[in-house]
Structure formats: C-alpha cells, structure tokens
Amino acid sequence: xxxxxxxxxxxxxxxxxxxxxxxxxxxxxxxxxxxxxxxxxxxxxxxxxxxxxxxxxxxxxxxxxxxxxxxxxxxxxxxxxxxxxxxxxxxxxxxxxxxxxxxxxxxxxxxxxxxxxxxxxxxxxxxxxxxxxxxxxxxxxxxxxxxxxxxxxxxxxxxxxxxxxxxxxxxxxxxxxxxxxxxxxxxxxxxxxxxxxxxxxxxxxxxxxx
Amino acid sequence: xxxxxxxxxxxxxxxxxxxxxxxxxxxxxxxxxxxxxxxxxxxxxxxxxxxxxxxxxxxxxxxxxxxxxxxxxxxxxxxxxxxxxxxxxxxxxxxxxxxxxxxxxxxxxxxxxxxxxxxxxxxxxxxxxxxxxxxxxxxxxxxxxxxxxxxxxxxxxxxxxxxxxxxxxxxxxxxxxxxxxxxxxxxxxxxxxxxxxxxxxxxxxxxxxxxxxxxxxxxxxxxxxxxxxxxxxxxxxxxxxxxxxxxxxxxxxxxxxxxxxxxxxxxxxxxxxxxxxxxxxxxxxxxxxxxxxxxxxxxxxxxxxxxxxxxxxxxxxxxxxxxxxxxxxxxxxxxxxxxxxxxxxxxxxxxxxxxxxxxxxxxxxxxxxxxxxxxxxxx
Numbered sequence: 001x002x003x004x005x006x007x008x009x010x011x012x013x014x015x016x017x018x019x020x021x022x023x024x025x026x027x028x029x030x031x032x033x034x035x036x037x038x039x040x041x042x043x044x045x046x047x048x049x050x051x052x053x054x055x056x057x058x059x060x061x062x063x064x065x066x067x068x069x070x071x072x073x074x075x076x077x078x079x080x081x082x083x084x085x086x087x088x089x090x091x092x093x094x095x096x097x098x099x100x101x102x103x104x105x106x107x108x109x110x111x112x113x114x115x116x117x118x119x120x121x122x123x124x125x126x127x128x129x130x131x132x133x134x135x136x137x138x139x140x141x142x143x144x145x146x147x148x149x150x151x152x153x154x155x156x157x158x159x160x161x162x163x164x165x166x167x168x169x170x171x172x173x174x175x176x177x178x179x180x181x182x183x184x185x186x187x188x189x190x191x192x193x194x195x196x197x198x199x200x201x202x203x204x205x206x207x208x209x210x
Numbered sequence: 211x212x213x214x215x216x217x218x219x220x221x222x223x224x225x226x227x228x229x230x231x232x233x234x235x236x237x238x239x240x241x242x243x244x245x246x247x248x249x250x251x252x253x254x255x256x257x258x259x260x261x262x263x264x265x266x267x268x269x270x271x272x273x274x275x276x277x278x279x280x281x282x283x284x285x286x287x288x289x290x291x292x293x294x295x296x297x298x299x300x301x302x303x304x305x306x307x308x309x310x311x312x313x314x315x316x317x318x319x320x321x322x323x324x325x326x327x328x329x330x331x332x333x334x335x336x337x338x339x340x341x342x343x344x345x346x347x348x349x350x351x352x353x354x355x356x357x358x359x360x361x362x363x364x365x366x367x368x369x370x371x372x373x374x375x376x377x378x379x380x381x382x383x384x385x386x387x388x389x390x391x392x393x394x395x396x397x398x399x400x401x402x403x404x405x406x407x408x409x410x411x412x413x414x415x416x417x418x419x420x421x422x423x424x425x426x427x428x429x430x431x432x433x434x435x436x437x438x439x440x441x442x443x444x445x446x447x448x449x450x451x452x453x454x455x456x457x458x459x460x461x462x463x464x465x466x467x468x469x470x471x472x473x474x475x476x477x478x479x480x481x482x483x484x485x486x487x488x489x490x491x492x493x494x495x496x497x498x499x500x501x502x503x504x505x506x507x508x509x510x511x512x513x514x515x516x517x518x519x520x521x522x523x524x525x526x527x528x529x530x531x532x533x534x535x536x537x538x539x540x541x542x543x544x545x546x547x548x549x550x551x552x553x554x555x556x557x558x559x560x561x562x563x564x565x566x567x568x569x570x571x572x573x574x575x576x577x578x579x580x581x582x583x584x585x586x587x588x589x
Contacts, residue, residue, distance in 0.1 A: 030520025030539065031308030060433050061449075064523065064534055066549040114523055114536070114551075118433050118449045124523060149436025152559050160267075175262035175588060184267055 004057070004122045007035045013054070014039075018046045026128060036112070036126035041140055044129045045167070048146045051115060051125065059115035059125055062147035065154055067161035069187045072107040072134070076100050107134045109163050113143065113150070131163060134186075142168035160185035227255065230570070234263055238341050238574040241584030245561075245573065252569045257562040261555075264588035272548040277303055277378070277515045280548065285372040287550060288586040290333060293326040293363070294528040296376035301457060302524030302535035303378040307517035309510055315380040316459045317500040321393065322366070322375065323526075324489045324496070328400065329359040330529035331440075331482040331489075334581050335407070338479060341578040342420050348411070355403050358396055365389060379510035394497055400490050408483060421476035425564040425576030428473060435560045438553050439531025440485060441580060444470035444477035451527035462499065463492045478579040514543055521547075530554050530581055550589060554582040 004010075011023045014037070022040030039047050051059045080096050087093040109131040116123030131138035142165030144150040154165045155174040162183040165171060173180065182189060233244035242263035248256035268287065272280040284299045285292035297319055304311065311319075336352030360370040366389055367373040367382070375382055411417050427437070432445040442449055450467045452460040468484035470477030517539040525534035531553030538547035557580050565573045 028520045029518050030306050030522055031518075032305040032520065032522035034521065034523065062436055063438075063525070063532060064536055064549070064551040066536060066547075068538065068547050112536070114534070118447055121449070121454050126523075147436065148431070148434040149556055149559060151435075152555060175265040177262070185270060 004125065007037055007125070010051075010057070010125060011037055013057075014047050014050055017050045017054070018043050021047050023047070034124065034126055036128050038128045038130065041129060041132075044127075045141045045143060045146060048113075048127070048143050051127070052146055056120075057125070058117045058119045059123065060147075061116045061118045061123070062113055062143070062149050063116050063124070064112075064114040065143075065150050065157065066112050067157035067163050067185065068110040068112060069134070069161060069185065070107045070110060071187050073105045074102055075105065076102045108132065109134060109138050109140075109161055111140050111154075111157060111163055111165075137162055137164045139164045139166050141166050142171075144168050159183075162186070226250070232573070233260075238577065240337065240578075240582060241587075243582065243584055243587070245577075247570065247573065249570060252571075254565050254568055254570060254573060257565045257573065259558050259561050261558075261584065261587050264584050266589070268589040269548050269550065273545055276513065276543045277517075277545060278512050280545075281377065282372070282374045284550075285374055286585055287552070287589065288528065288530060288533075288554065288583045289371055290583055291326045291330050291529050292369075292371060292373045293322040293375060294526060294533065296373065297323055297458075298524060298526045298528065298533040299535050300376045300378045300524075301526060302522055302537050303515070303517070305524050306520065306522035306537050306539055307378070307515060309379045310507055311380055311458075312504045312507060313459070313501055314384075314503040315505040317496050318381055318385050318505065319376065319458055320460070320463070320496045321385075321493060321500075322363070322373075324492050325359045325362060325393070327529045328486055328489050328493075329356040330581075331486050332356050332403075334578075335479065335482050338475075338575070338578040339411070339417070341574050342417065348407070351403070351407065355400065358399075362389070362392060362396065365392070377506065377510075377512055378515070379512070380504070380506035384505045390497060390500065393493070397490060397493055397497070401487065404483060404486055412480075412483075417479075418476065420572075420575055421479060421579075422474055423472070424475045424568065424572045425478075425579060426472065426474050427560060427564055431560060431563060432473065435563075436556050437531070437560060438557070439527070439529070439581075440481040441478055441531065441557055443467060444481045445473035446470055451525055451532055455525065457524075457526055463495045465491050475575055475579040516541060516543055525551065528553060530583070530586070531557060550586075552586045552589060554580075554584075555587040558582060558587065 007025055011025055014021055014023050021043035024038040026036045026038050028035050051057055079099055079101050081099050082094055083097045084092055084094050111129045113127045115125045129140045131140055142154055154168055157163045158171055159173045159176050228249045230247045232247055233239040234242040244260040246258040284295040287295050332352040332355050336349035339348040363373055364370045367375040427445050429445050432442050446469055448469055465488045468481055470481055519539055519541040521538040523536045525532050533553055534551035536549040537545050540546040564576050
C-alpha cells in the first residue's frame with residue numbers, strides 16, 4: 001500500500017499536467033482532515049482523466065459521487081458612511097451615519113467525487129466541481145466517460161439536486177418518477193401539501209428535461 | 211424511475227424485438243425492482259434496470275434529525291445486514307468528530323459484523339439456488355443456519371433484523387459472557403454446514419451448466435464501474451476494505467481474501483462460500499482475543515453531538531461491497547449533508563453489460579448473483 005502525496009502536491013501535478021486547469025484546495029476543518037480539490041468546470045474532465053491515468057496516482061476507482069446544495073448566503077456588516085445632511089438650521093452639514101450593508105453571496109450546487117486506487121490501494125482524493133448558480137438546471141461536466149461508476153450516481157444527483165451533467169450518456173430521473181418536476185434534496189425544497197399517495201406531478205413545471 | 215417503453219425501434223433485418231417488463235413483482239427480483247428487457251427470440255439485446263419503488267429519501271430524513279437519530283434508519287437500508295450498516299455510519303461520525311472506540315467494543319463489532327456477513331452470504335446462496343430452480347431445499351438449509359445467527363442477534367440487541375446496536379463511540383449494550391459462549395458453541399457447526407453445502411453443489415452438473423460462463427464481468431469493467439465486494443473479487447481484483455483500510459481492528463486478524471478467475475456467476479457463488487469460511491476464522495480469533503473493559507467512550511455526547519464544521523467519509527466492507535457514509539457538518543446538531551454509498555445500487559451499473567447476448571433465463575441467475583437489497587438500492 002502506497003501513501004498519497006498531500007493534496008497541495010496533487011494540485012501542483014494537475015496544474016502541470018493539464019494546461020489551463022484551475023485547481024483550488026478546499027480545507028476541511030474536521031479531524032478527518034480530508035482536504036479536497038475544487039476543479040474548474042472547463043477542465044474538470046481533463047483533470048479527472050489525468051488523475052485516473054497518472055502513473056503514481058492511478059485513481060482508477062471512483063467510489064462515491066454526490067451532490068451538495070449550498071444556499072445563497074447573505075452577510076451584513078455595519079459601515080460608517082459620511083453623508084451630507086441638511087441640518088436643523090437649513091445648512092448642509094457632513095456627518096457620519098451608520099449603515100448596514102448587505103452582500104449577497106450566490107449559492108451553488110456542488111458535485112463531490114471520492115476517488116480511490118484499486119491498483120495502488122490508496123485514497124481517498126476528494127474532488128469537487130461547482131455549478132455557476134442554483135438555477136433549475138445547473139450544469140457541470142459529466143465524469144461518466146472517465147469512470148463508469150458515476151453513471152447511476154450522477155443520475156441520482158441530477159434527479160435529487162437538478163445538477164445537469166453535460167456529456168452523460170443517459171441522464172434521466174432514477175429514483176423519482178417521470179414527470180416529477182422538483183429536486184427534493186435541495187435545502188429549499190418544500191414538500192407539497194397534498195395526498196402523499198397520489199403520484200401526480202406537482203411543483204414548478206410539468207416537463208423534465210436535461 | 212424512468213420509463214421509455216414507448217419508443218420501440220425494431221432493428222432492421224434482425225427479426226422481431228420483444229419488450230418484456232420483468233418486475234417489479236417478479237419473484238426473482240428480490241423486491242420491487244424492474245428490468246426493461248428487449249429480446250430477440252430469447253436473447254437479450256437491451257436491459258435497463260428501473261428502481262425507486264422503495265424510495266423514501268432516507269438521506270433527507272437523516273439530514274432533518276440529529277446524528278444519533280439516523281442510526282435506526284440505517285438498519286432499514288440493507289435490512290438483512292443492519293449491524294454492518296450501523297458500523298459504517300458510526301465509523302463516519304467517529305471520523306467526523308474524532309471519536310475513539312474502546313477495544314472491547316471493537317471486538318464485539320467485528321464479531322457481529324462477521325456474523326452478519328455469514329448470514330447474508332448463506333441467505334444469498336440459498337436465494338441464488340432458488341432462482342436457478344432448486345426449489346426450497348437449499349434455501350431451507352441456508353435459512354436454518356441464518357436463523358441461528360438471528361437468534362444470537364435477538365438475544366444481544368433485542369431485535370432479529372433491525373438491531374440498532376452500535377453507537378458512535380461504542381455500543382448500546384454489552385455482550386454477556388453467556389452470549390459469547392453461545393457464539394463459541396455455534397462456531398463449529400458453521401464449517402459443517404459449508405461442507406454439506408459444498409458437497410451437495412460444488413460439482414453439481416446443473417449448477418455448473420447454469421452458472422459457468424454466465425454473466426461474465428471483466429476485470430477492467432469491474433474496476434471502472436466501481437463494483438465492490440465479492441462481485442469485484444470474483445473478477446480477480448484483490449480489493450477488500452478490511453485489508454486496505456484496516457478499519458476497526460481488522461489488522462489483528464489473520465484471514466485470506468478469496469479471488470475468482472472468470473468473473474462469472476459460478477465464481478461469485480464460490481466467493482460467498484469461501485468468504486464464509488474466512489469469516490469463521492475471523493470469528494474464532496476475535497472470540498479468543500476479546501478483552502474485558504468498557505464498551506462506550508464516556509466522553510461522547512450521544513444526544514446533541516456537534517462536530518466541528520467539516521466533512522468525513524467512512525467506509526466498511528459490508529457483505530454486499532463497500533458501504534460508505536459521507537457526512538458534512540456545519541457545526542450544528544444535524545448533519546448538513548448525509549450521503550450513503552449504496553454498494554447494491556452501484557453494483558447494478560453493469561447489469562446490462564453482463565446480460566447482453568444471453569438468454570432471458572440467465573438474467574435471473576445473473577441478477578441473483580449481484581446480491582441486491584432494494585431497501586438500499588432505493589433508499
């Protein structure tokens with residue numbers, strides 16, 4: 001059993017091996033200390049191929065694929081701003097006013113892949129790919145052409161999170177029924193207030209398409 | 211659960227194509243599972259597995275509850291192997307929160323997990339032969355042994371199948387000396403059952419004719435498709451999480467990992483028989499080495515556990531394959547993300563590849579050798 005190099009080294013190797021690839025290390029604060037690599041969407045598949053075929057890493061086994069929903073977050077901070085106000089005597093005065101400024105950080109959906117090597121018996125290397133936003137159908141490249149094991153699990157992430165995997169050979173709903181129009185694993189999903197036994201479409205729009 | 215029965219495109223010049231919907235209530239599907247099969251004569255030209263009939267969004271339920279609250283739900287994933295499901299989940303939480311487990315608890319975990327493996331494999335072999343038409347007798351033989359293990363589970367945890375036995379940081383109740391003696395008494399009977407089974411069936415002509423060369427799975431495809439467990443090893447890949455990760459105390463036991471050669475149904479059948487023999491070896495060693503001591507880390511807060519924000523992936527070798535739990539904590543009492551890696555479902559990825567070009571009767575046997583439990587496939 002060989003040991004894996006630290007994620008920073010793997011990041012450097014990807015950047016050297018895949019020209020133009022954007023890789024960021026995502027720190028993990030838990031005692032497990034499994035830091036992960038965030039791949040840019042554009043070069044994610046090339047980077048995945050690189051990880052699979054690299055002679056020392058040989059990450060030939062993609063164990064787990066899943067979606068994660070990160071909601072829009074809003075941070076508010078109090079700032080002091082200088083403002084010109086009209087004083088009680090009618091003259092223009094400059095005073096300091098306290099204001100709350102809100103910044104909205106847009107949320108995103110994230111596909112997380114856990115990679116191991118059956119040949120070298122090491123792992124995991126965790127890679128993540130993020131969508132641009134939380135729109136109804138948000139896109140990331142599919143890694144099914146790289147690892148066949150992603151086929152059903154990416155379909156599941158599509159079904160439950162609405163992540164569209166571009167290049168997936170057979171992207172259909174897998175657990176929910178055809179005609180179901182929502183994504184039940186999203187954090188802002190509200191279960192419909194209807195008969196639990198009725199399997200009729202409900203939610204936003206009746207058509208489901210990739 | 212998708213249905214595209216309607217678009218039928220008969221392949222020109224190749225005869226008539228027939229669509230057969232096998233399941234969801236076909237006895238060979240071991241639950242509510244459907245296969246959309248296209249046949250040319252008796253030959254399978256396309257097969258799409260359709261599932262989701264038991265989907266209850268287990269992951270969402272777990273994200274709505276505290277860390278402790280998910281343990282009884284994990285029993286219902288692979289409902290034949292609740293002990294190993296508990297272990298997989300507890301291992302993930304222990305990694306997430308940095309919890310250690312007392313030695314006695316580790317030993318009892320190994321004992322119950324190996325007993326689970328034994329009863330799962332015994333059940334599977336019985337069901338597989340039932341699927342092949344050996345009606346009743348082998349299944350009853352297998353269930354006779356399985357029953358003994360379930361009785362042990364009942365006296366240990368109070369339940370035969372939904373054991374809800376493990377906790378992060380240890381176990382719910384200790385095993386008494388009498389219970390351990392009971393296991394010791396059971397052990398010599400298990401190899402006898404395996405001998406009996408093997409003598410009856412290993413060189414049985416019908417079994418060999420039906421299973422050898424059926425449902426072949428190549429090494430490369432097995433690795434790429436993330437197939438795990440006995441099915442992977444039947445294709446000749448030496449990968450067992452007990453050996454690779456050495457989780458718990460598996461590095462202390464001397465056991466071998468049986469490997470197949472052809473990756474056909476016969477190899478998968480033999481893999482289970484051989485693994486049961488190794489399981490007996492592990493059980494003997496664990497029962498010899500079990501120390502006295504506490505079974506629970508007293509510092510662990512079972513209720514109201516708040517792991518630091520972060521994530522962890524814990525995986526074990528369940529009887530079906532690699533069972534993993536992926537948890538993301540945001541520092542609150544509920545997991546932000548809770549994900550099960552279901553080996554049964556991922557092993558189904560290559561069902562079509564194994565069945566193409568075979569007769570429809572072989573589909574039943576091939577599916578039987580995959581070992582699926584729909585509670586885990588659908589979650």
